[in-house]
Amino acid sequence: MNESQVRIFALLGTVFFGVTLSLRAQSAQGKKVYMVTDMEGVSGIFDTELQCIPYQSPRFEESRKLLTGEINAAVDGLLEGGATEVVIWDGHDSSRTLSALDIHPRARLLTGTPVSPKLELDSSYSALVFIGQHAMAGAEKGIVSHSYSSEGIQNICVNNMPTGEIGARVMLAGTFGIPAIMLSGDAAACREILDLVPQAECAEVKSGVSRTAGYMLPHPAACALIREKARRAIQRLPELKPYKIAGPVEVKVEFTTKGTHGLRQVEGVEQRGERTWVFRGKDIVDAWLKYSSF
Numbered sequence: 054m055n056e057s058q059v060r061i062f063a064l065l066g067t068v069f070f071g072v073t074l075s076l077r078a079q080s081a082q083g084k085k086v087y088m089v090t091d092m093e094g095v096s097g098i099f100d101t102e103l104q105c106i107p108y109q110s111p112r113f114e115e116s117r118k119l120l121t122g123e124i125n126a127a128v129d130g131l132l133e134g135g136a137t138e139v140v141i142w143d144g145h146d147s148s149r150t151l152s153a154l155d156i157h158p159r160a161r162l163l164t165g166t167p168v169s170p171k172l173e174l175d176s177s178y179s180a181l182v183f184i185g186q187h188a189m190a191g192a193e194k195g196i197v198s199h200s201y202s203s204e205g206i207q208n209i210c211v212n213n214m215p216t217g218e219i220g221a222r223v224m225l226a227g228t229f230g231i232p233a234i235m236l237s238g239d240a241a242a243c244r245e246i247l248d249l250v251p252q253a254e255c256a257e258v259k260s261g262v263s264r265t266a267g268y269m270l271p272h273p274a275a276c277a278l279i280r281e282k283a284r285r286a287i288q289r290l291p292e293l294k295p296y297k298i299a300g301p302v303e304v305k306v307e308f309t310t311k312g313t314h315g316l317r318q319v320e321g322v323e324q325r326g327e328r329t330w331v332f333r334g335k336d337i338v339d340a341w342l343k344y345s346s347f
């Protein structure tokens with residue numbers, strides 16, 4: 054990925070943070086769900102070049118169909134479990150993947166760039182779910198694991214806790230008072246969300262034997278599992294609490310050698326060693342905004 058893609062990934066993953074803290078104002082009758090989607094955690098996916106680059110990878114169209122099937126299975130489960138509305142964010146590679154042609158007829162698709170700095174997330178949402186999610190960079194046997202950019206970022210820590218895209222979005226949803234309730238992905242991604250939200254429902258659709266190989270559920274089995282877990286998750290919503298992180302917060306980003314290209318020292322940001330920068334804020338939003346505007 055080039056530097057602009059790195060920036061876009063970082064932005065997409067962090068724009069959630071550009072909002073004022075607000076409490077969830079869930080209406081008594083409505084259960085509106087925000088679905089973060091990605092491709093690397095879909096069953097059948099094991100190779101970025103071969104499968105995941107929009108309209109370049111030889112097997113991209115197959116990947117798009119696999120992802121769409123898993124998304125639609127999750128929507129079915131959420132609706133069966135009592136969700137009243139589902140918004141699907143096209144989160145893989147700058148929102149260039151999903152199509153209104155084959156997305157579940159009762160969901161709404163949020164796609165294209167740019168969108169508002171808060172990704173249109175607001176306090177009307179009751180729950181956050183992840184579909185097709187991969188684990189953080191360096192996760193043991195995490196299939197196609199990375200954090201925002203597979204080439205640009207080595208590690209991210211929030212208050213010294215290793216944090217990837219799952220953690221960042223769980224924390225962000227928490228600032229809105231929204232609980233993360235369910236994830237589908239590989240075994241490493243499931244472990245990652247359970248470390249933060251032990252009560253979350255997980256659809257483990259594959260398990261890695263290395264970063265680029267693993268055991269995959271056939272697509273219909275993956276969809277059946279996702280549907281069941283999504284239904285259970287929304288039914289268990291009252292048990293699931295938002296993840297809160299107390300301030301002050303320090304976000305430490307260790308870039309790869311490639312990832313440091315174009316970075317410069319700015320006020321309020323501490324460079325620690327050749328490839329590591331530290332961003333501090335009074336809370337996660339404040340600290341992450343410094344990083345995302347870096």
Ligand SMILES: [Zn+2]
Nearest residue numbers: 091092145146
């Ligand atoms: Zn992706």
